[in-house]
Amino acid sequence: MTLKQQIITHAKQQYPNECCGLIVDGTYAPCTNVADKPTETFRISHDQWQPADIVVHSHPQGQRYLSGADRQTQHKMRCDWWIAVNNNDDWEIIKYRYTPLLRGRTFEYGKHDCYSIVEDAYMLCGIKIMDYQRKGEAIEIADNAFLVNFPKTGFYQVELSDMQSGDVILTSIRGNANHASIYLGDEQVLHHPYGGLSRREGFCDVWHKAMHSVWRHKDWQPDMMTAIFNDLEATR
Structure with missing residues (x-):
């Protein structure tokens, strides 16, 4: 067998x-x-x-x-x-596959960063998104790597008014999207800020002002939030 x-x-x-x-x-x-x-x-x-x-x-x-x-x-x-x-x-x-717990990771560009946490969280939900070759943070921001690669891996853009749990929020500095976070609902996001620990925190006014766009994966189902919340429960 x-x-x-x-x-x-x-x-x-x-x-x-x-x-x-x-x-x-x-x-x-x-x-x-x-x-x-x-x-x-x-x-x-x-x-x-x-x-x-x-x-x-x-x-x-x-x-x-x-x-x-x-x-x-x-x-x-x-x-x-x-x-x-x-x-x-x-x-x-x-x-x-094994991946570290989503909360409390030490930042390491290309390994444990804002894209990695989206990739790993979606893996726990049963969705594989593209693990593209990283070129360096400054180059990726200049090239609008999020906007180029998200549609290739199954994401499509939705209106802010339609945002729901599990959507990916892109925020920007000087026009180009440079940071990704997962919307958890109730004005909470999961993300990995540059140089800090990955964490869950409130989606405050600063976030709203820096918002670039909201994206949803074609295979996303609402019950998949269970996988993310189970992981967050493991680090309480």
Whole structure:
């Protein structure tokens, strides 16, 4: 059987409990879920634990996104996680690459910056956006890189009056868009300011005055905010 078939078979065998396992050197090693509440969470015993390339578990009730607890543990382990998700007995594997928690990152241009946090937040929501080659901050601002690349990766512009949670807000200095943030609703944004820590903060008057445009991804669904809020919950 393929890895996918092995994992789904294990998940079905353990239903309604969460299954768990490890992928080591391309081989799936099923483990026993020793959590106190195995229908709600999972825990792998010390006897079965080993350094792994990927951690696997199931969401028998159909949750598609990593929970706050999942993100906390994934951040500690620093490896990819795969989830076997049950959708009316039609199982699928959803793969989440490891990325640091969205809040509290140290700024590093091209690795942990305002575009990176949008890219990683959308990945947690199940949307892959383009990881384009970075040329340097000043060059990107001069070239209007956001406006050039956003349409290529599935974004389209919407009116400010139509802005909703999950939209990306571009702000500008001297006319060109130079910063991206994710609108969380209730006048809150998630962003990574230059030289600072990534954070959630109020969308104040300064932000409004610097607004350039609002963008929405063609694949965005409102329930995807669950993935972002779960991650933010993990750093409370």
